[in-house]
Amino acid sequence: MNWLINTLGSSIGKKLLMAITGLGFIGFLAVHLIGNLTLYGGQDLFTSYVEHLHALGPLIILAELGLLSFAIIHIVIGTLLFYENLMARPVRYRVKKNAGGRTIGSATQPYTGFIILAFLILHLLNFHFAEHTNKSLYQLISSAFANPLYVGVYVIAMIVVAIHVSHGFWSLFQTLGANHPKYMPLIQKLGIAVSLMFGIGFGFVPIFISFIA
Amino acid sequence: MSENINLTLKIWRQKGPNDKGHLETHEARDISTDMSFLEMLDVVNEQLTVEGKDPVSFDHDCREGICGMCGTVINGLAHGPERGTTLCQLHMRHFKDGDTIVIEPWRARPFRIIKDLVVDRSSFDEIIQAGGYVSVNTGQAPEANSIPVPPEWAELAMDAAACIGCGACVAACPNASAMLFVGAKISQLALLPQGKPEAAKRALSMLRKMDELDFGNCSNETECEAVCPKEISITNIARFNREFLVASFGSSEK
Ligand code: HEM
Ligand code: FES
Numbered sequence: 001m002n003w004l005i006n007t008l009g010s011s012i013g014k015k016l017l018m019a020i021t022g023l024g025f026i027g028f029l030a031v032h033l034i035g036n037l038t039l040y041g042g043q044d045l046f047t048s049y050v051e052h053l054h055a056l057g058p059l060i061i062l063a064e065l066g067l068l069s070f071a072i073i074h075i076v077i078g079t080l081l082f083y084e085n086l087m088a089r090p091v092r093y094r095v096k097k098n099a100g101g102r103t104i105g106s107a108t109q110p111y112t113g114f115i116i117l118a119f120l121i122l123h124l125l126n127f128h129f130a131e132h133t134n135k136s137l138y139q140l141i142s143s144a145f146a147n148p149l150y151v152g153v154y155v156i157a158m159i160v161v162a163i164h165v166s167h168g169f170w171s172l173f174q175t176l177g178a179n180h181p182k183y184m185p186l187i188q189k190l191g192i193a194v195s196l197m198f199g200i201g202f203g204f205v206p207i208f209i210s211f212i213a
Numbered sequence: 214m215s216e217n218i219n220l221t222l223k224i225w226r227q228k229g230p231n232d233k234g235h236l237e238t239h240e241a242r243d244i245s246t247d248m249s250f251l252e253m254l255d256v257v258n259e260q261l262t263v264e265g266k267d268p269v270s271f272d273h274d275c276r277e278g279i280c281g282m283c284g285t286v287i288n289g290l291a292h293g294p295e296r297g298t299t300l301c302q303l304h305m306r307h308f309k310d311g312d313t314i315v316i317e318p319w320r321a322r323p324f325r326i327i328k329d330l331v332v333d334r335s336s337f338d339e340i341i342q343a344g345g346y347v348s349v350n351t352g353q354a355p356e357a358n359s360i361p362v363p364p365e366w367a368e369l370a371m372d373a374a375a376c377i378g379c380g381a382c383v384a385a386c387p388n389a390s391a392m393l394f395v396g397a398k399i400s401q402l403a404l405l406p407q408g409k410p411e412a413a414k415r416a417l418s419m420l421r422k423m424d425e426l427d428f429g430n431c432s433n434e435t436e437c438e439a440v441c442p443k444e445i446s447i448t449n450i451a452r453f454n455r456e457f458l459v460a461s462f463g464s465s466e467k
Contacts, residue, residue, distance in 0.1 A: 007461040010420055011390075011430045012454055081430050085388035088322050088429030094225075094236060095315045097289030099385055101435030107387070109432060171433040177455030179448050 012175075014077050019172035021074040026165065026194065028067060033201045040208060043138050050137050075117060082110040105167030105195075112164040119157040126150075145209040154206040162199030169194055215247045218310040222257065224269055225317045230325050236315065239269075246306040250293065251276060251283060253305055270329040278302040278442065281377030284384070285330045286317040291381040291440040299379065299442040319380050321389035323426045334380050336426045337394060343422035344415035345398045347407050366404045373400035375443040382437035382445075388429030393437035395423050396449035403456050413460035417467075420457060 007013045038049040053060065098107075105112075130140055144150045169191030173179065178187075220241040227234030239261075244253050251273050258268035274282035278299040285300060287293035293303045308314065318326050323336040374397075382393035399416055402408030408415070431450060438447045460466055 003461070003467045006467075010457075011424050011428075012420060012457045013461075015430060015432075015454075016458075081432070085390075085429040085432070088389035088427060089320055090322055091234075091320055093286060093289065093317055093320055094223075095289040095317070096286075099290055099436050099439035101437070101439040102387070106432065106434045167433070174433050174447070174451050175454060177451045177458060179451030181448070 014081060015175045017073055017077050018081070019175040021070040022168050022172050024067075024070045025074070026169065029161070029165075029198055029202075030194075033198065036202065036205055039141070039205055046138055047136065071120075075113075078110065078113050103167060105163050105165075106171070108163060109167055112160045115157070115160045116164060119153070119160070122153070123157075142209055142212075145206045148210070151206040151210045155203050158199050158203035161202070162195040165198055166192060166195040215245050216310075217243045217245055218305065218308065218312075220244060220253075220308060220311075221313040223313065223315045224329070226269070226329055227318075227326050229328060234326070236317075244305055246304070246308075248305045249276065249301055250287070250303045250305065251301050270327075270331045272331050273301055276301040279377060281379040284319060284379045284381055286319065286384055288315050291319070291385040292379075292442055296439070297442060297444045299377075302442075319384035321380075321383045321428065323389075323391075323428055324380060324383065332380070334378070336428075337378050337380065337391075339426065340391070340395060340419055340422050341398065344411070344418040345402070347402060347411060349407070360406050362405060370401050370404040373397040373404070373445065373449050376401075376441075376445050377443060379442060381440045381442060383428065385436045385440040386429065386431075387434050387436060388432055390431040390437075391423050391426075391428040392431035392450045392453065393441065393445055393447065395419055396447075396451075396453035397445045399453045399456055400449040403452065412456060413464035413466040416453070416456040416460040420453075 008017060035049055035053065038046045126144055127137065127140055132140075135143075145154075170184070170188045173184075173187050222239045222241055223236045224239055225234055226237045239257055241253055241257050244256060248256070251271070254269060254271055261268045271285065272282045274280045276283070278301060281299075283300040284292055287300070287303075292298060292300045294307055295303050316330065318324075318330045319332045319334075325333040327333050376394065376397040378394065380394070383389055383391050386393075399419060402415065403412050433447070433450075435447055438445065
């Protein structure tokens with residue numbers, strides 16, 4: 001198994017783990033977004049979605065464990081890469097300009113990542129680990145978003161996710177070696193579309209709820 | 214149409230690898246816009262020599278954009294503001310009278326500064342020594358057409374082989390990663406039948422040497438491609454990633 005540790009511990013190996021776990025999160029976010037869209041359909045539709053989801057029982061626990069291990073890998077390796085990359089240039093340039101390759105997404109990837117992590121903790125405390133016994137999930141959500149501060153934090157967090165994915169999407173294909181002159185322009189456009197979908201789709205949920213709550 | 218301009222230069226001066234270094238201001242007077250950037254530095258150095266001061270050390274050799282020796286960061290851009298151009302091929306007509314120009318050496322942990330703007334890039338040689346070659350038997354040159362090579366592959370291999378190893382990719386990369394350099398050196402061989410037999414071994418040993426030398430990790434910022442004087446494409450990095458995958462999971466190399 002030594003070869004596997006050497007492989008995954010190398011610079012490209014670590015990037016490979018970032019790409020696979022990042023792709024996993026994008027898949028999760030897509031499913032999560034579809035679920036959240038039921039909130040636009042009102043309390044009954046959302047509650048029936050939640051009940052159906054929870055009826056999956058052990059499958060949900062399996063998915064949660066999968067997501068948790070992906071998260072640990074993505075966060076630990078992301079932090080390690082961030083640190084190694086800082087150390088690779090101990091003396092910084094006095095003057096440094098972008099030559100045209102960098103984007104907002106690529107230049108902020110580690111920082112948006114850390115903000116997402118902070119948001120993730122808040123988000124799980126808000127809804128996942130919150131007291132569920134005498135309140136339905138819908139009630140939890142509508143009471144949270146009656147507070148404009150929560151609406152603001154959630155909308156900003158979703159913009160940050162969109163920025164992270166705007167670079168992450170095409171970047172993960174490049175990391176996997178899938179850079180083909182026929183498909184790469186399409187992948188890059190799809191990345192922008194997906195990040196806009198995440199930003200707008202998730203971002204409007206708190207705003208919508210705050211209006212009807 | 215030539216004219217003469219005056220410039221203020223802020224040049225990185227560093228006595229040796231362990232000196233802290235600092236930016237030093239020099240005036241460059243009456244510089245012809247027909248001069249190259251290095252000729253402009255020659256003029257400054259002549260003046261410094263006349264004044265009995267230490268001239269600025271900088272790397273150069275061919276001065277025709279083919280050897281890969283020259284290169285500094287000009288106002289934050291590796292090889293200066295012109296795309297697809299080495300520093301020696303950058304002309305002063307791209308600057309205006311009264312401009313201030315900040316000149317810094319390539320900065321990366323594996324690139325030790327020897328003096329002023331002169332940088333030790335022997336880490337690149339070490340990566341090549343780790344596997345950037347094909348092992349061939351000596352003897353008579355084989356018949357050229359005995360191994361067919363599709364023209365597109367030959368073109369792609371030639372594009373990768375245009376790399377002159379100047380180090381601008383590392384200098385410009387926000388992470389000081391050498392992936393464009395190594396990607397080009399892997400590609401120029403992996404694309405050709407002669408490079409195939411050792412492809413897996415080469416990909417792994419060059420990658421390991423690169424990591425061992427403490428270059429940063431690529432995060433696909435694509436700054437390298439933007440400053441490369443030979444406009445080497447990041448598709449070569451993707452090919453390196455593929456070669457790595459195939460070598461790691463599809464070959465018996467360890
Ligand atoms: C919504 C959740 C997230 C998604 C969808 C996501 C997605 C991605 C994707 C697709 C990549 C690109 C991988 C590649 O270039 O091959 C990436 C990179 C990265 N992510 Fe995330 N990520 C998420 C959360 C986080 C969190 C919580 C952190 C906190 C540490 C983080 C830190 C990073 C870093 C540092 C990189 C850059 C790695 C590198 O290329 O050097 N991400 N992410
Ligand atoms: S001096 Fe040879 S490439 Fe510039």
